[in-house]
Amino acid sequence: MFKPIKPFFTLLLMVSLAANVSAQGSLPVYLNEAKPIEQRIEDALSRMTLEEKVAMVHAQSKFSSAGVPRLGIPENWMTDGPHGIRAEVFWDEWDQAGWTNDSCIAFPALTCLAASWNKDMSALYGKVIGEEARYRNKNVLLGPGVNIYRTPLNGRNFEYMGEDPFLASKMVVPYIQGVQSNGVAACVKHFALNNQEIDRHTVNVTVDDRTLYEIYLPAFKAAVQEGHAWAIMGAYNKYKGQWACQNQFLLNDILRGEWNFDGVVVSDWGGVNDTKQAIYHGLDMEFGSWTDGLSKGASNAYDNYYLANPFLQLLKSGEVKEEEVNKKVRNILRLVFRTNMNTKRPYGSFGTEEHALAGRKIAQEGIVLLKNNDNTLPINLSRAKKIAVIGENAIKVMTVGGGSSSLKAKYEISPLDGIKNRIGKEAEVVFARGYVGEKPKAQDGLKTGDVEEKRSPEELTREALEVARTADFVVFVGGLNKNNGQDSEGNDRKSLGLPYNQDKLISALTKVNKNLAVVMISGNAVAMPWVNEVPSIVQGWYLGTEAGSALASVLVGDVNPSGKLPFTFPVKLDDNGAHKLGVYPGKGEQTYNEGIFVGYRWADKENIKPLFSFGHGLSYTSFEYGKVTADQKDMTADDNITFSVTVKNTGKREGQEVVQLYINDVKSSVPRPVKELKAFEKVSLKAGETKTVKFTIDKTALSFFDAAKHDWVAEAGDFKALIGASSTDIRQSVGFRLK
Ligand code: BGC
16 A cells, blocks of 8 residues: 655645745735735836836726736726616716626615614625625725715715714724725725715815814724725815815825725716816825716727826826826835735635625615604514505615616615514505606616606505505605615705605505505605604614615514614704705805804704704613613823613513713813714613623823814813713713813
8 A cells, every 4th residue: 555655745835935935035025915015106106117106196997097017017997886787887887887797786875884883794795796706806885975964865875874974983993994904995885074075076065174074084993094905095075165075185195194094095986177286285096087088988088088198108208207206106106015915815706695695684674663652662463364465665666776886786675574574474465656766867778667657646656555554554664765866976855755656655554554664765865744653763764775674674573673864864954054044055155154063063053953863773672771880980182981881671672772971071161062973882682681890991082173272172071971771862961070
């Protein structure tokens, strides 16, 4: 029998290792992953021609930019968006290329993620969407979006994380880390002050420094300094008269100067307007410019980009120094080394069951139970034998539409199908459309799946009421629908009200059946004139591939709802600062006169009772808060203070509660919000179980931005820690002093 001689094999191994080492030794520095990244960057840069450098700083197709083929440096490939990996489009057009292997898992919109108030959900989201991007060979994911919810009319609010800078800051970080653990860069957008879609390409935002730093920048800062985002996307709007994608103040002074950002600044698609500003004001990569060449279909239209031939000529003539392009290329090379030249990054996965289930879990954690009189929900299946599902949103495809976040999903379970799948065997499910939205245009060649409707609105109402009258339980599924002006990029909503006469229909339904749950699908607050007539309301968001199963699981109580609102639902538009002060939408100019008083900060200051408050969300169980204690009475500026509170599940089933800590500055030299969110924790409690939740803060939680000093200041004096279940449901408070 042949026996392997061990020493022989050891020798072979050593020889091959030695060969490997010598191969590494002969590698040029930029290809040697053992070398420090900055050395590799300088080495690559030193080998590149001017033309190769300029080719890297602008697009070569809709979603890609050139690498350096001669040196084996790959292209950069970007993909939308925050909620799933966009279908492949043609090289030069927005239309889908017709691939048959690019159907993704659609994840819940970011409002839903924010509504989970669960950082673990954010980490999971980032990991799975990063895996999808990686598998599709994209090295930059164009998301997440963290523009602050300033007005409920903003068409893109659904893509963002709500109205509170602290909540958005905490939720954005794990998302970025999850994405980037796949060797894919998160590209945080839209930096900054892109808070409306109307006039987005031209509006100039005027905002005072304190408001900028306290409200509109924190989530971006956290993305850069805690999430270590490798990319950031400029916004379309102007700030201080300069477009945000070529903005000295935002990009050079703040992003790079104050925050030491070392990633790439990517323009929004068509966000560049001037070569000189694009050169000098901190932009690295230009995408989507609508040059004449491109609209006329010239084959080399990309050469006309502001950072293409016009830049090259300025460099060649010596009018612009080569160092200007070098700065940009360094950032791009850093991106490439971190992503698609990192040989150790994983390979990703795409369209898997695991990803779909992750999406479902996030959806289940983000769905918010807004109202539930007399335990109308969950649906009692031992009593309800006939269930009427009413409303177009029960059958509407919601992964298509809305603009650049539109997706070609592998599948999408509608609310109606989700309900049927879950309870079809236990009860009869009947459907009536009830109302019809306008027919959306197919986007990027994607089918919206809309079913044609020939009946008149009156006929639809009649049918809905008839179906509702004979049912044991009615689930109305309505809201907005991602059509133009109904939660969609490029346009805002015209009013807070529901479209398509839904208010009338809902009121009529309450008259024929009291066992009614209204499910709102939207990424925005809507007015609810029928709120007192309806016993239960669920905020359902845009939930992606597993939308219907997630909704059904909450409606029947397989899952106990635990989401909390990431923004305020005002009763009427005038309950919102930007609207009350008449600044929005402005004409070319938008002055943020409400200052720091955005969302609940405005409602608190003006003593306005919201329809539903920031942080609000019910459960099928109940929670009792014990007394809050502080570990000390006085803290110093270099100290921490810890608050503890017990939370008990006093109901009959397991549930999760989001315990929220707000800080109130009792006396201050400047106007301050009545309270500001400074910590939160989602805790899971079995029936009867009690847990102690601890929050530790330092002076940053007490500080405001002093514009004159251009720094954060915590003034000595009295503060209160307010602990509650929402911004208006404060259960406990304790005072303390900053010495
Ligand atoms: C949007 C971006 C998006 C880009 C590429 C722009 O219109 O504002 O958010 O990433 O298009 O599709």
